[in-house]
Amino acid sequence: MPAAPAALPLIDDPGKVAPKDARKLAVLFFDQLQVLEEGTHEYQYARNTLIEMNLSLVHFAAKRFRN
Known part of the structure; x- marks a missing residue:
């Protein structure tokens, strides 16, 4: 059973997120897309x-x- 949705962080300018941070955030965002x-x-x-x-x-x- 999928987990309940969690609050996602507000990112004002996603295009300016550093690649290292984007990789970490992507995991969180992809997990949330599933639920x-x-x-x-x-x-x-x-x-x-x-x-x-x-x-x-x-x-x-x-x-x-x-x-």
Whole structure:
């Protein structure tokens, strides 16, 4: 049985989170995505924050596969 949702930390600018911190926070946010109800404000916050925290990784990977 999944654990009850926990309060997620408020991150004002997810794009400025250091990679080391983003890895630690990602575990917490992914865990919460498993127990939060899809479509809720909390679920959207967790999902969107994960995406924004990892955009630099996505851009880095995309550059490697360009052309």
